[in-house]
Amino acid sequence: AAFVPLEKSCKAGIAASCFNLGIHDIAIRGNVKRAAHNYAIACEKYSERLEEERIFKLKSCALKTALENCLRDQEEHDPVKCAKKAFWEISDKYDANSTKE
Incomplete structure (x- = not known):
């Protein structure tokens, strides 16, 4: 039930x-x-x-691609573990770049 407002919006x-x-x-949810x-x-x-929206756009596009790759390799790797790792790597990358600009 907590996710319903996010899902609707x-x-x-x-x-x-x-x-x-x-x-x-x-x-x-995994x-x-x-x-x-x-x-x-x-x-x-x-x-x-x-600028803030541009950073979130870049993060979102990178995450989409990374998660698709996690799903493609799910026979060899746990997709949830792969997704969590990708999320933190991408977040760290774009957060670090945004503070340098």
Whole structure:
């Protein structure tokens, strides 16, 4: 029930909701496929007008690709473990770059 508002606003195309729902899909639900879908929506919907939104757009697009790769390699690797690792690596990369600019 706690995810219902995020799900509704993501379906309505609110990029921040899709991004946050992706975090919950990985960390709490372990649903990498759904997280990749939510990051794809966030990647599409975030604008590049503001610096903060541009960073979230880049993170969302990178996460979408990384999670798709985790799903592709699921026979060899645990997709949830792969997704968590990818999330932290991508977050660290873009957070570090945003503080340098």
